[in-house]
Structures are given as C-alpha cells and as structure tokens.
Amino acid sequence: MPASTTDAVTPASPTTRRSRRPGVPFWAQVFIGLVLGVVLGFVARQFDQAWLAETLKTVGGIFVKLLKVIVVPLVLTAIIVSIANLRQVTNAARLAVETLVWFAVTAAASVVVGITLGLVTNPGGNATLDTAAGKAPSSTGSWLDFLTSIVPGNVLGLEVSTSAEDGGALSSSPSFNILQLVILGIAIGAACLSVGAKAEPFVNLTRSALEVFSKLVWWVIRLSPLGTAALIGSAVANYGWDLLGPLAIFTADVYLGCAIVLLVIYPVVARANGLNPVKFFAGAWPAIQFAFVSRSSIGTLPLTQRVVTHNLGVSRDYASFAVPIGATTKMDGCAAIYPALAAITVAQLFGVDLGVTDYLLIAFVSIVGSAATAGLTGAVVMLTLTLSTLGLPLEGVGLLLAIDPIIDMIRTATNVAGQALIPTIVAKRNGLLDQDVYDANTFGGADARLELEEDEATAPSTDGDRVRDRDRVAVPA
Structure with a gap:
C-alpha cells in the first residue's frame, strides 16, 4: 500500500536546519568576545603582563590582516560584475553623483556639529599641555594627492612602502589603494560592456x-568574536589612557560629536527618506560594532558590504561600487567631526584666534578634503590638510597623537555607519532597495540573516541576461 501523504517525510531545507541548531547568536558571540577582551586587557595592564598584551595585539593584527587581504579581490571582482550587469550606464552615473551629493550633505552636518562643540566647550583652552612637546607628523595631506591617488600604479593598485627601523634596518610592506581599485574595476567593467558578447567568458569567470x-x-x-576580543583587549592594555586627563574635554567632544551624528543626524536623514532608523541600526550594527574595535574602515569593508546587501536590502550591483567609494571618501568621524574639533583645539592651544572665514575653511576642507586624501591612511593626514590650509602649526598634531587610538574607535564606527546609510538612502530613492528585507531587521535577527550562507534575496545573478530587477542599477527617467 503506498504511503499516505501524511506519512511522507519532507526533508528540512538547509535554512530550516540551520535555524533549529542550538547555539549562541552571532551578535552575542561578538559581545562575549568584547567583554572577554576588556577583562584580558585589564589584566594585562594592571598586572603588567607584557606577554598577554603582545599576544592580544598580534592576534588582533592578524585578524584585521585577514580581512584586508580579501578586500582587493573582493572589491575588484564585485565592481567588475556590477558594472557588467548594468544596462544603462548613464543612470549609473546619476547614481554615483547622487551618492556623492549625500556624502557631502551629511559631512556638512557633521562638521557643523564639530565646530559647534569646539566653540562651546573650549577644549584647547582647558587642556594642560606643553605646546613645545608637539612634533610635526612625517606625512601630511595635500590637495594634489587626489589626482595622484586615483591613477593605479599597477593592475591591482598595490604599493610598497619602505621604512627604516631601529638600528638602521629597512623594512618593506605592501599596501593597496581602494580608490584605485574602484577606478580600475569601473574601467574594466565598462570595457566588458563595450566589448559585449566576447567578454562573457571573462565576466562569468569574474562572477565565479x-x-x-x-x-x-x-x-x-x-572569526569576529576572537578578533573582537583581541582588538579591544589590545586597546585596553596598550593605549595611552593615562594621557586622557589633559585632553579630557577634547576626547569627550569627539565622542559626543560622533554620538550626535549617529543618534540624531543619521536618524533624521533616514526618517526624511522614509527609512526607519531603528531598522537601519539593527541591520548595520554588526559592521558598526566591528568598526569600533578594529579602527579600520577598510578592514570592515567586507562586513559593511555584506550588511548593506544582506541586512539592509540594497541592490548588490549598486552596493558593490557605492560601499567601496564610501570606505575611502565617506568619513564623517575622521574627516568632518575630528578635524573640525582638532583644528579649533590646536588654535586654542597655540593662542591663534579663528574668524568666520577660518570656520568656513574648516567646513570646506572637511567636505571636499576627504576626496583629496582618499586612499591615504588615517585621520592624521586629514588633520594636517586642515591645519595647513588654515596656517596653523603642524606641531599640534603631535600633541593629539597619544590619544588617537582611543578616539579613533568612535570615529571609525561613525565612518562605517555613514558608509552603510548613504547607499541605503540612495537605493531607497531610486527603487533599488528591498523594503521587505530592510523592514525585517531586528537586533539579533539581522545577525541571524547575516549568517545565512545563501540569501535568495541578495544572491548575485549568474547570468547577465537574468539579473534580478532589484539588482539592476537603473534610475527611473
């Protein structure tokens, strides 16, 4: 007698089986790692356990290196595929312009916050520092850096820097310029569009x-829980917490300014574009959280890319070039709030009076200068560009470097939040956002979706002629 329908056993889908597995949620794993890292760092610092501090630093550094080493092939292949999937290149240009405009709008709001806090709290006037101890940095920002930074030196945008170590030995280390990768990827993708059918084998290989x-x-x-524990532990063990006293107001201003941008400006902008801010932060939280402990927008880039597509529902083709561009030019923490506050602090430390024109220059440099320093390393370069534009002494940079790792955590978290928000807003305005995916975000639930190895809503097309409607980068005429 044939088995009845009710007797038939339907195998559970991979997603169902995965969701039923008992275990600690990913967000909780990362949080546990953070708490464990604080404890280990405290032990290393309080009990002078140099071996533990060095171990935490090494493990954290290895984790960030693992993320960075994947950035080059990930960004390059993602941009090539996204451009090759385009059907209307003109509309893609409009998307790029709109993205940059929103970058500038939120940067302007952020720099206003920084200037306002600097004027109200007088961080330099209340600091107890000897200005004679300041030293000018070895590298500075330049308005011509943008022109040189967009031209790839080789096919992968790789560079090798050589430095002299103690004892006179020379060490060389390779690095890469994300902006050059973006330009190179766009050029190769556009060439694939121009070649047409003959480029399909190459495009299919790139998709794979x-x-x-x-x-x-x-x-x-x-590995984020382990990396988080090591990175935050190293921060607690090694950073100059004892030096916070003389610059307590400046440090508090940076954290307060970033908090205002994160909790006031970004939610207002999101709400104005029909997005629920709570849903945004729930979806983007894994990247924001990791950015805080890693202090690297580039190191966080793979995770940012994943949360923007998997959690926030942004078209993968659009996100593939919007997020990498944001990682180099969208830095509200490092390029807007921080240089504004730091410039005012340095001016107050050295007794230089700033006028209205100077504050307008600070705003201009913060909005436009991030492009001039795109692809270069750290907020220090951006600060030197601001100080040199205002004619302030570069020795002031050296006075702020001791606490830079501490304030860099909140700066980077703010950067990454903006890098996730703007593509989401532009996608929403142009019909490239899966609203159901976005609205499904809850704290913890977003992590569960992020863990899925196969996400039907955001999986890339394997056939250039069958690109999902949500993944087409096309702006309504």
Whole structure:
C-alpha cells in the first residue's frame, strides 16, 4: 500500500536546519568576545603582563590582516560584475553623483556639529599641555594627492612602502589603494560592456571568482568574536589612557560629536527618506560594532558590504561600487567631526584666534578634503590638510597623537555607519532597495540573516541576461 501523504517525510531545507541548531547568536558571540577582551586587557595592564598584551595585539593584527587581504579581490571582482550587469550606464552615473551629493550633505552636518562643540566647550583652552612637546607628523595631506591617488600604479593598485627601523634596518610592506581599485574595476567593467558578447567568458569567470571570495569573507567574519576580543583587549592594555586627563574635554567632544551624528543626524536623514532608523541600526550594527574595535574602515569593508546587501536590502550591483567609494571618501568621524574639533583645539592651544572665514575653511576642507586624501591612511593626514590650509602649526598634531587610538574607535564606527546609510538612502530613492528585507531587521535577527550562507534575496545573478530587477542599477527617467 503506498504511503499516505501524511506519512511522507519532507526533508528540512538547509535554512530550516540551520535555524533549529542550538547555539549562541552571532551578535552575542561578538559581545562575549568584547567583554572577554576588556577583562584580558585589564589584566594585562594592571598586572603588567607584557606577554598577554603582545599576544592580544598580534592576534588582533592578524585578524584585521585577514580581512584586508580579501578586500582587493573582493572589491575588484564585485565592481567588475556590477558594472557588467548594468544596462544603462548613464543612470549609473546619476547614481554615483547622487551618492556623492549625500556624502557631502551629511559631512556638512557633521562638521557643523564639530565646530559647534569646539566653540562651546573650549577644549584647547582647558587642556594642560606643553605646546613645545608637539612634533610635526612625517606625512601630511595635500590637495594634489587626489589626482595622484586615483591613477593605479599597477593592475591591482598595490604599493610598497619602505621604512627604516631601529638600528638602521629597512623594512618593506605592501599596501593597496581602494580608490584605485574602484577606478580600475569601473574601467574594466565598462570595457566588458563595450566589448559585449566576447567578454562573457571573462565576466562569468569574474562572477565565479566573486562567489569564491564572498565565501572566504564570510569564513573570516565568523572569526569576529576572537578578533573582537583581541582588538579591544589590545586597546585596553596598550593605549595611552593615562594621557586622557589633559585632553579630557577634547576626547569627550569627539565622542559626543560622533554620538550626535549617529543618534540624531543619521536618524533624521533616514526618517526624511522614509527609512526607519531603528531598522537601519539593527541591520548595520554588526559592521558598526566591528568598526569600533578594529579602527579600520577598510578592514570592515567586507562586513559593511555584506550588511548593506544582506541586512539592509540594497541592490548588490549598486552596493558593490557605492560601499567601496564610501570606505575611502565617506568619513564623517575622521574627516568632518575630528578635524573640525582638532583644528579649533590646536588654535586654542597655540593662542591663534579663528574668524568666520577660518570656520568656513574648516567646513570646506572637511567636505571636499576627504576626496583629496582618499586612499591615504588615517585621520592624521586629514588633520594636517586642515591645519595647513588654515596656517596653523603642524606641531599640534603631535600633541593629539597619544590619544588617537582611543578616539579613533568612535570615529571609525561613525565612518562605517555613514558608509552603510548613504547607499541605503540612495537605493531607497531610486527603487533599488528591498523594503521587505530592510523592514525585517531586528537586533539579533539581522545577525541571524547575516549568517545565512545563501540569501535568495541578495544572491548575485549568474547570468547577465537574468539579473534580478532589484539588482539592476537603473534610475527611473
């Protein structure tokens, strides 16, 4: 007698099986890692356990390196595929312009926050520092850096820097310029569009490579609890917490300014564009949280890319070039709030009076200068550009460097939040946002979706002629 329908056993889907597995949620794993890192860092610092501090620093550094090493192939293949999937290049240009405009709008609001806090709290006037101890930095920002930074030196945008160590030994270390990768990827993708059918084998190979690198990224991201513990532990053990006293007001201003941007400006902008701010932060939280402990927008880039597409529902083709561009030019923490506050602090420390024109220059440099320093390293370069534009002594940079790692945590978290928000807003305004995916975000629930290895809503097309409507970068005429 044939088995009845009710007797049939339907195998559970991979997603169902995964959701039923008992275990600690990913967000909780990361939080546990953070708490454990604080404890280990405290032990290393209080009991002078140099070996523990060095171990935490080494493990954290290795984790960030693992993320960074995947950035080059991930960004390059993602941009090539996204451009090759385009059907209307003109509309893509409009999207890029709109993205940059929103970058500038939120940067302007952020720099106003920084200037206002600096004028109200007088951080330099209340600091107890000897200005004679300041030293000018070895590298400075320049308005011509933008022109040189967008031209790739080689096919992968790789650079090698050589420095002299103690004892006279020379050490060389390779690095890469994300902005050059973006330019290179756009050029190759556009060439594929121009070549047409003959480029399909190359495009299909690139799509396959993108899938492989995306899987590698997720494997590394799964190590986040360990990386978080090591990074925050190293911060507690090694950073100059004792030096916070003389610059307490400046430090508090940076954290307060970033908090205002994160909790006031970004929610207002999101709400004005029909987005629920709570849903945004729930979806973007894994990247924001990791940015805080890693202090690296580039190191966080793979995770930012993943939360923007998987959690926030942004078209993968659009996100593939919007997020990397944001990682180099959208820095509200490092390039808006911080240089504004730091410039005012340095001016007050050295007794230089700033006028209305100077504050307008600070705003201009903060909004436009991030492009001039795109692809260069750290907020220090941005600060030197601001100080040199205002004619302030560069020695002031040296006075602020001791606490830079401490304030860099909140700066980077703010950067990454903005890098996730703007593509989401532009996608919403242009019909490239999966609203159901966005609205499904809850704290903890977003992490569960992020853990899925296969996400039907955001999986890339494997056929250039069957790109999902949500993944087409096309702006309504």
